[in-house]
Amino acid sequence: MRAHRIAAAVAAALTVALVVLGAAVRATDSGLSCPDWPTCYGHLVPLPGDIPAEAGYAYYQVMLEWVHRLIAGxxxxxxxxxxxxxxxxxxxxxxxxxxxxxxxxxxxLVQAVLGGVTVLDRNSPWSVAVHLITASTLLTVLLGIALHRPAEEHGVRDRTVLGLAVATWLVGIVAFATAAVVAKTGTNLACSDWPLCEGRLWPDMADPQVHVHMMHRIWALFAVLMAVVFAVVARGRGHPAGRIATGAAASGIVAMLFAGWAILAEWPAWMQVVHQAIAVFYLAHVAAAGWMTWWRWQHRLVAPAAREARGVAGV
Structure with missing residues (x-):
């Protein structure tokens, strides 16, 4: 394996871990526990005595945010x-x-700037959403490098599977963004039941909190359905990405069911973190399956030249 693939795979794994840690920071309301940037209370390494009592944060919250910054930077x-x-x-x-x-x-570079903007803008919903989208895009790029295959190993690029992968990834990104907005606007429980919302399939969307909550539900459902179609088509065409796409579909279904359980449990912090972890695994699977198609990993769809060669050989 080439060095760039190994390094990219490690970086992708760290990115997943960082996104999950970011969910822990958000779920514990620790995002502003370090009010300045790039230092924390004016120190590179904040100690318990550096945190003023009026800050209103426990030391573990400060450490969560600080460790998140440390790993990232x-x-x-x-x-x-x-x-x-x-x-x-x-x-x-x-x-x-x-x-x-x-x-x-x-x-x-963009993510580094956004990290500072997010803190200085006091974790506004738009900044958190953009920060998460950028992290997800970076994860996708890293997976693309990790899964790269040289030309001599290429098979046929299945445009149908590739198109489904791209569409599923885009829908997943929108679902991610709406999830960040839901988390930062505190609308997790705008609908207190599941799968209905206040006992209705289509609630009153005039309520802005319900509107934000339902937009995420709709996009999340769309993302899961796209992943299922992607998996069925890829496996049906004998593509090696089919197994990875199946993992994406399974992750999406689990994330959706887990969210329903979390709503009924009133979204404790640990469930927010687990939900984010499942969701990022979903997106990573979708991206990986897409790159396997783009880099034309070998599969049962044999290239025309290979078919002709086999015919001449009597195979």
């Missing part, structure tokens, strides 16, 4: 930069890989 940031450089070097004969390397570096 000190570990993941340099690693993504390394991935970008390695991809640029490895992709001298593959323009698409070079593009992904550049994208990884650009997204890293």
């Amino acid at each position: 000190v570990i993941l940031g340099p690693l993504v930069l390394l991935v970008g450089i390695l991809a640029l070097r490895a992709g001298r004969e593959h323009a698409e890989l070079r593009v992904l390397g550049i994208l990884a570096i650009l997204l890293l």
